[in-house]
Amino acid sequence: MKRTLLFGLLAVSLLGFKSNIGPFEKVDIYGKYGIFDHQINIGEPALKGNVQYNADSQEYTIEGSGFNMWADDDQFQYLYKSIQGDFILRARVKFIGDGVDPHRKIGWIVRNNLQGDSPHVNASIHGDGLTSLQYRRETGSETEQIVSTDVAPDVVQLERRAGVYYMSTAKFGQPFTTVELKDVNLRNEVFVGLYVCSHNPEVMEKAVFSNVRIIKPAAPDFRPYRDYIGSVMEIMNVETGNRKMLFTSAHSIQAPNWVNQDKELVFNSNGFLYRYLFETDEISQINTGFAVNNNNDHVFSFDESILGISNHNQDDNGLSSIYLMDPKGDSLPKKITKDGVGVSYLHSISPDNKRIIFTAQRKGKFDIYGVDLDTGKEIQITDTENLDDGSEYSPDGKYIYFNSNRTGNMHLWRMDADGSNPVQLTNDPAFKDWFPHISPDGKWIVFISFPPTIGFGEHPFYQNCTLRLMPAEGGTPKIVGYLYGGQGTINVPSWAKDSKHIAFVTNSD
Structure with a gap:
């Protein structure tokens, strides 16, 4: 004791x-984008997204478009910062509105670089409730995924610990459901951040992220x-x-x-x-x-x-x-x-x-x-x-x-x-x-x-x-x-x- x-x-x-x-x-301790450094439209979507940070509530509202985050190329709106070593990323997430495509996506994504075909690990919450840990092992390779048993969570955590990735999700108030991913070797220094993808190049989707934490x-x-x-x-x-x-x-x-x-x-x-x-x-x-x-x-x-x-x-x-x-x-x-x-x-x-x-x-x-x-x-x-x-x-x-x-x-x-x-x-x-x-x-x-x-x-x-x-x-x-x-x-x-x-x-x- x-x-x-x-x-x-x-x-x-x-x-x-x-x-x-x-x-x-x-x-x-907070700038224009709160605890993040920058924002960018990954993959040059036709409709440019945007980010708003409310310093009083410490909430982030992100609008994004993009044809998809899958296969060998991605398009989405990204709010990010660079980080090294192990980390824990956590947020409450919420789509705004009914949406157009059931595969619109929000969540956390970790990337080697800011190109659309970058290797990545992605804690993805879909509009229809599908929850998956998606990843691309090499530049331009096909995206793979591990589907979680959790459905439509609103708390998302993505952790890197000794090179292993853990996606933990829950409906607020409930314990986490965790999915583990090994053998995806991203760089020690990576970009980490929140994203929105509409899964439709002609549509803009919106989401709000609160209780956002980036933990070393x-x-x-x-x-x-x-x-x-x-x-x-x-x-x-x-x-x-x-x-x-x-x-x-x-x-x-x-x-x-x-x-x-x-x-x-x-x-x-x-x-x-x-x-x-x-x-x-x-x-x-x-x-x-x-x-x-x-x-x-x-x-x-x-x-x-x-x-x-x-x-x-x-x-x-x-x-x-x-x-x-x-x-x-x-x-x-x-x-x-x-x-x-x-x-x-x-x-x-x-x-x-x-x-x-x-x-x-x-x-x-x-x-x-x-x-x-x-x-x-x-x-x-x-x-x-x-x-x-x-x-x-x-x-x-x-x-x-x-x-x-x-x-x-x-x-x-x-x-x-x-x-x-x-x-x-x-x-x-x-x-x-x-x-x-x-x-x-x-x-x-x-x-x-x-x-x-x-x-x-x-x-x-x-x-x-x-x-x-x-x-x-x-x-x-x-x-x-x-x-x-x-x-x-x-x-x-x-x-x-x-x-x-x-x-x-x-x-x-």
Whole structure:
């Protein structure tokens, strides 16, 4: 069980005007074509397409024509950038209008060059719902395809990993269906981008692409908690799934809280806490006094009068201890847990501000503990042989939600506030569920789900993960976010006061 402590300078580039404090710089990350470099009509179609980028919604509207994308030659409208090495391309896609030809196509395409006969790999969604991974091995050779069992998806991901291509598709809210392609040897440096093809030279078709991400994953040999890649701070409307990137960092930022009547985000990096203001896009550092080795387990009380932090205590061999402080930084943090008892990672403060709950290593294992803030007495709340973690009070204080692998896989649980009557809420073997966060209105749980391949009790960095949403009393979870992230993405309570929006961190090198 380990939480991250970040080292190295934080370098953040922000959208719009920014703070000039320390390493923060005024850098625009979006140009005329958003995250892309250029647009072009591949194959010189008779009708020239076009691209429009909406910087506010971060959506791309593409119009394109072209006789086809097949055989030995292609025609289509292309919005692209160059990239090297491994990558993950992801977007929500939507045709506009009924269309003319059932084989009109939209999706992601990777190409060696900008000629119509270039070798390529193409995640293709057809107007009639056909979904296929198409590819041309050599210049001017015939196009081949692998047909997916998925039909008419609206989320498309194309990943290159060690020379193998993976097309993953889904109807938004559902798990991915994946098709794998080996032995197509495109160049290390390629063009990647979105496209529209009408499959009719006399017709123009239109599509909208949202939640568009181009991700450079961590190197396969990266060393967790020593090697870090960059980060993106994002917000999402959980009702629609629409996401917006707020700012990026060249280093790791983690664990945003949404505070001050939804006017600010608080996050951590490099052992410090920072405050981001929505109105001005400014970032400032929170004064935590001597506590300069904070990990990503920091929480606010429900009334935001108390800020709790988990700081690596140099008086206790660098182990994580829990402190409480004034959120404005006007007084020094006060240590709550005792030295010499084991590591402690804060997760929640009771609605009446009388108790904290946290994950603690005691008796050679990790359980959920509490501390009575009046008496300072530590109380053991759970006692299992495996791992209990991620505890959080419901807004009415009646329940504690948490994640546990006590039944063999990491799932979500709920118990009474005294630790009695535990009830398992999730039980899908395709997911390992962590960090349940309850909406302020008490109706919803949002949480991160890791792939089933991760180790027992782990919540690592840099994975293809999902954010899922379910009713607070239990029910069938729905995917609201497909992302590359993991540790630090959503470790702390991340809801806005309106119970409609969340904040979280994704990663890209």
